């Protein structure tokens with residue numbers, strides 16, 4: 001089949017064409033606009049990660065330091081995406097940087113084991129509850145994929161239970177039910193048989209999960225603090241309930257801690273919630289900003305990957321490879337990051353910063369009378385744009401009182417886009433939902449600039465008629 005490429009690239013959404021806010025953004029990011037134009041001939045939408053999609057174009061960054069980054073036009077931003085959540089210590093922490101620099105001159109890849117991987121795994125064991133065994137991978141996506149395979153292998157069952165809207169990377173078992181296909185139908189490109197093997201349940205509804213947990217469910221996988229890092233928070237009783245009934249049914253409980261790991265507490269959500277899973281997936285912070293991730297958990301589960309033990313049981317070993325697993329520079333960055341985590345109060349600093357920022361943003365939103373609510377547990381902040389003007393507050397949202405449909409109710413796309421662009425115009429980069437993780441490197445000056453950027457953006461949105 002020949003794919004037809006349109007002769008002209010489709011224009012940006014109409015709502016952005018007549019906006020002085022967007023015009024200001026275009027003017028101040030002219031260099032980025034030129035690179036974005038060039039990128040259209042290289043990458044779909046000109047981007048290399050769906051989360052970097054910004055209309056009319058994203059910024060092209062030249063360098064970063066601490067909590068800040070700079071684009072090709074010389075604009076400086078308070079950086080919240082923080083390496084998509086990997087940079088709990090901010091950009092270029094001297095100890096992590098030094099560890100990587102010392103390592104790269106000794107060789108990039110040995111095609112063999114190194115003592116570094118032992119030290120990295122020992123730090124994980126020391127910090128993360130239940131990490132009796134460790135396997136390194138290259139990304140969070142690979143980690144959840146391996147965790148699901150292990151669960152199926154060990155239980156001899158074939159289905160996976162997932163919570164609607166929870167993110168576990170982009171592989172076939174994680175695709176449906178994240179952004180759409182909430183009825184369990186296959187996302188585009190996913191084989192129907194794979195989608196059928198995934199049982200989707202509404203987050204927070206223990207009875208629904210219990211009803212759907214038949215004896216072919218190998219594992220329940222979830223983001224323990226709620227979907228996309230707590231955008232739809234879960235009540236603690238719900239998580240405890242999942243722990244109890246998976247244990248009773250023989251299904252594995254998998255905590256996807258790719259983002260909550262080392263952020264909720266040094267031992268991640270397992271430590272913060274006091275609930276230990278059978279398997280946990282780690283990514284982002286674990287490798288100190290280098291590409292790398294891990295799967296950890298019960299020793300008897302990981303025995304299924306062990307050559308000698310599997311043979312002794314007369315079983316086929318669970319298959320797993322990966323060219324860049326535990327590559328030396330990644331190990332070095334991971335060791336430095338986890339050592340820092342252990343010797344500083346980085347988690348608490350980030351959580352404190354996030355709390356203070358959300359307090360001031362909520363004060364601003366109340367002053368402006370716009371009904372938005374900043375919320376977020378464990379140092380990530382999210383902005384509920386409250387399209388129906390519901391009467392609620394931060395504490396109620398964080399306690400898990402509101403469900404997915406309420407918190408993810410559709411918002412006018414132009415409002416979401418222009419809010420993001422407006423914040424960029426005022427020197428603040430957040431993720432698009434809108435929200436972001438925060439880091440231990442964020443400062444009072446970043447806080448002040450962020451609140452100011454929201455104030456000015458709200459004013460601009462009012463001026464353009466996007467807000468009452």
Ligand SMILES: Cc1ncc(COP(=O)(O)O)c(C=O)c1O
Pocket residue numbers: 084138139140141142144167168169170223229256257258259260283284293
């Ligand atoms: C909870 C969770 N799981 C899995 C992933 C996928 O990780 P990666 O992007 O490293 O593949 C992410 C990434 O944001 C995540 O937040």
